[in-house]
Amino acid sequence: MKRVVSVSLGSSGRDHKVQVELLGEQFEIERLGMDGDFDRALAKLQELDGQVDAIGLGGIDVYVYAGNKKYAFKDGLKLMETVKKTPVVDGSGLKNTLERETVNYLLRETNYLNKDTRVLMVSAVDRFGMAQAFTTAGCDVTFGDLIFAAGIPYPIKTLEELEEMAGKLLPEMTKLPFHMLYPTGKKQESRDEEKAKKYAQYYRDADVIAGDFHFIKRYLPDNLNGQIIITNTTTAADVEFLRQSGASRLVTTTPVFEGRSFGTNVMEGVLVALLGKPWEEVTPEDYMDLIERLEFKPRIIDMAS
Amino acid sequence: MATHEEITGSLQAFGEGYQKNKKLKIMNKDWDRVILIKAADVDSQHTLILKNGELTVTEGTPAGDPDLVVTADSETLADLFYGDITPTEPYMNGTLVIKGSEDDIVRLDFISLMIWGE
Numbered sequence: 001m002k003r004v005v006s007v008s009l010g011s012s013g014r015d016h017k018v019q020v021e022l023l024g025e026q027f028e029i030e031r032l033g034m035d036g037d038f039d040r041a042l043a044k045l046q047e048l049d050g051q052v053d054a055i056g057l058g059g060i061d062v063y064v065y066a067g068n069k070k071y072a073f074k075d076g077l078k079l080m081e082t083v084k085k086t087p088v089v090d091g092s093g094l095k096n097t098l099e100r101e102t103v104n105y106l107l108r109e110t111n112y113l114n115k116d117t118r119v120l121m122v123s124a125v126d127r128f129g130m131a132q133a134f135t136t137a138g139c140d141v142t143f144g145d146l147i148f149a150a151g152i153p154y155p156i157k158t159l160e161e162l163e164e165m166a167g168k169l170l171p172e173m174t175k176l177p178f179h180m181l182y183p184t185g186k187k188q189e190s191r192d193e194e195k196a197k198k199y200a201q202y203y204r205d206a207d208v209i210a211g212d213f214h215f216i217k218r219y220l221p222d223n224l225n226g227q228i229i230i231t232n233t234t235t236a237a238d239v240e241f242l243r244q245s246g247a248s249r250l251v252t253t254t255p256v257f258e259g260r261s262f263g264t265n266v267m268e269g270v271l272v273a274l275l276g277k278p279w280e281e282v283t284p285e286d287y288m289d290l291i292e293r294l295e296f297k298p299r300i301i302d303m304a305s
Numbered sequence: 306m307a308t309h310e311e312i313t314g315s316l317q318a319f320g321e322g323y324q325k326n327k328k329l330k331i332m333n334k335d336w337d338r339v340i341l342i343k344a345a346d347v348d349s350q351h352t353l354i355l356k357n358g359e360l361t362v363t364e365g366t367p368a369g370d371p372d373l374v375v376t377a378d379s380e381t382l383a384d385l386f387y388g389d390i391t392p393t394e395p396y397m398n399g400t401l402v403i404k405g406s407e408d409d410i411v412r413l414d415f416i417s418l419m420i421w422g423e
Contacts, residue, residue: 146332150411150412150415151408151411151412152332152333152336152412152415153332153335154328154331154332167422168418168419168422169415169418169419169422171422172391172392172393172414172418172422173393173411173414173415173418175393175394175397176393176397176411176414180407180410180411181411
């Protein structure tokens, strides 16, 4: 049996373990939350190194992208470099393929997305492939990176401006402790009431809300008006929470095992374990080929039913 | 070691950089803050006031309690506000101490990068 473990800086309240068969191979897939404790995450990674088939890093980005530029978070690199033997991934490789394809799938197979559909991407540098796909589709996209990561109520409206901002800010901001820019640990379990009120209009003005689920959840206002949510890492409780909040549909970009949509880091770990080659040698085409063979498709939950 | 006058000069350069950046003024319209800048090794204090997106720099301490207090040695402060160094590294290694909320610290870092960033 192949074993893939995701070590997340997020809450242990979201821990989960499943066994699945993929392309004839048995997999045990587990997510372990470290409740925002960076040192505990380092120790767990050292313990797992060489003992499992792949490791995913959750609740933290190592690499983010804007245009052709790639930026690395110092905290994320520190975690990644702790692992010496086992392939370790942060999901960024798969995001570029899978999430771009999710937008294309929705364009092809549904009427959810059209030219001028108003899309709020709560953050785009961690999902640049998805951001490009929405833009290419002609959607009216608001990139909320400054709003939700830095608390600056300035909606970015074009990929060009996003790249310009990223070029100015990310080389330095990636050196800050990750928790200063992203909700980790217990913060993932609570809403930021003040900012949820302050930024409610960005949510309500959108037809589609897409991106990182912890950002979406932390600033989600009380009453949505039928928005479609495109995200992943949702639990059954999250689905119910979104239903109660007034979302009309939930589209998850990663497959659901036992009611749980795992993070892209977990799924990238699974794909790397299946490919059996060093992560540095894996190409987007390898991922695309496997995604097709595994028949991974976005899962759509109609909240009205 | 930098003098009080050099720190004043650096803060004026920072203020001019801010004034030229129209986008930054829009971005900070919601962020009214009083920031005290203190040198640890010379007698030098300045106050930055952000109100309705406009920034003013004055010598001395503010009338009331500041929202943020930025303390560093005079050389670091002058280098920082002239844009010769970014705030992240001195902040991370403890040379630059900022007292205030974490959100405000990120915001101040952001302003500096918007003025002097690549």
